[in-house]
Amino acid sequence: MAVATMPAPSAKADFRTCPVTGLKVDLAAERLIIVNAVAAVVFLLIGGFYALLLALTRWQAIHLLPADWFYRVLTGHGFDMLVAWIVFFEVAGLYFGGAVMLNARLVAPKVAWLAYILMVVGAVLVNVMTLVAPFDQGAVMFTSYVPLQAHPLWYLGVILFAVGALVAVFIFFATIITAKKERTYEGSMPLVAFGLMAAAIIAVYTLLSGAVAYVPTFLWSIGILPSIDPAFYRNFFWSFGHPAQQINLAAMVAIWYGLAAVTVGANPVNEKLSRFAFILYLFFINLGSAHHLLVDPGYSFAWKATNTSYAMYLAVLGSLIHAFSIPAAVEVAQRRRGFTSGLFGWLKNAPWREPGFSTLVISMVLFGFIGGTTGVVIGTEQINLLAHNTMRLPGHFHATVVAGTTLAFMGFSYYLIPLIFRRKLRLVSWASWQPYIFGLGMALVSIGMIVSGLQGVPRRHWDITFSGAPIDVTLPGATQISLAIMGVGALIAIVGGIMYLAVILASVLTGQKEEARRLTLVMSDQNPLVEHALPNVGKEPEGKESPRGTLVIGVIFIVTFMIYYLSNWWLLGRGWFIR
């Protein structure tokens, strides 16, 4: 493993030297990482509270909230989770990957503070307006589809937040360019930073599309523009909203590589392949926004089919490559440590009590088996007829952005606390259980939602008994069961979420200050990153070292995938004829 070399002291910046990694840590970057991470956790807390209320309302047997509060809370949950929690965490991640990992100084920390303030003000504005604006201007969902008109301050909040995020992304670019110029690291950029860079590039065109959607809409809300075309808005909204999810994806995958390295010393078997997969994301992922428009009026089949499939599912190819590379890296690392028995001896002897490792596995399995497969299926042009706006959608994205991304971020932060906050992690046994509990809960939430959606339960819907409607409508009785599964899963996931917050808060507030410390695992004193990591270069894993187990898991995955995919075509084929 090549170690980044100390740079000659260059521009003015205060550094401390991390005793763990030997990296120089820019103190300004460190403070910014801390405040962004704190903001992220605060919004996770609010969004998590909302999640509980929502789940207990959609669990039809409980039906907690009245309609108006349900829709307000739903708007707040979508924004606080998908936008605020995720983006604040990603900004912290960018500063970490750009400055700390590259051993560099953060360019323009003052501007970074400005970006932070813009984001905080924007997010608070959106939250307040969601709750206090007149109902029709507050409960607009985070998508706020025109001609539904939010309060002008609501749009302003979104715009401020997005501008702040864009500034943060440019600071990241400036930082990595400066790092390169000042030669703070040797050789190629580390893979994790490379993945973050891919995420940041996607972020730029994402946020620009967001401006095209939101700025005219804001002008419309204050009466300067007479009207906005609803199809125009949806198109640009999703050119923003969809790639934004791929930022999460790229960031999550980067973290997967990081967790694999930290917990078992795994290095990608072939870096070229992993980098190529990130590049596929860059080029093809923006096409995916079309999959939100598949049953909208006005688009041709050819346009939709080309775009929804990312040209030829090339972004999916990227994910499939990571899906092999990461477990293969883990397997090879484990086998080289001597766990070579059978197909899965390496897995059996893995550090299952280590939160970083269990997070990696649970996040990958739920993201892949539930999130990925359902995503490809509902994004198929014709199958979308069956799925559009049903609970299959939240079912899909709670498997991706919650069980996948959010869990990965949670697991990763256990390792950041000693590094960045310089505190000893507390409640370690909670940390060890937390990924399992949160993962189990989210798996039930996702599956409950997907099964409900398959039976026709709409998303964003307060009352599927339609009480008070002019006509009696009854959805299949089994929806009661699937919604209850979702509700129970939500309660379990909330427990997992509380455990996470407890560990983080206890550590940050009351953890023992600790300066000189090796980077060790949470559950033991080992440091696989240094102790086990063997360079893979120049030595192809062979014989007992080759990742055969991963190949078997891969085959199981493809078979499951095909069964789900083909059964959906079968389901579609039973429907009414439509053209």
Added chain:
Amino acid sequence: MLAPQRVWWQPLSRMERSWVIVAFVLCLFFTAMMPFWFVVGRQNVPVTTYRVDPKVYEQVVNDFIAEYKVDEINGIPVVEPPPGGEIYMLARQWQWSPILKLKKGETYKLHLSSTDILHGFSLQPTNMNLMVMPGYDYVAEITPTQVGEYAIVCNEYCGIGHHLMVTKLIVTD
């Protein structure tokens, strides 16, 4: 996790190469399924769309209802159009109008549009879902294949009365 050592652009191992090939073939298969179904499948997403002034659309729907109205349920007109013709559905906060009576096996041209904001056409329990937008007349050629009573609910959030927005579609032999 840090910078990769020396050369990392070595060739792929045999196992990696086979995985990439399998994955790529899978992607090609997914890609091919859509045009394949577009040609041979009976369930395809409608593409015919016209621009329409919401006021004009409302007038057209009113004329349609006046011409073929046969009954009324809870204030919603029941309309039985001639088999094989053009039929209309209007979405507004918070009602669908009218209730349609159709014949099994006949193909109708169903027009969908809204006079205010977005709504979602969701036929249940068949589970067929389309977006409905003001200013756009979205035309679906549909052929009911089973008799029975179906519900149309709204599945695009449209305000506080979103859950009240339902109507019926009755298919007879």
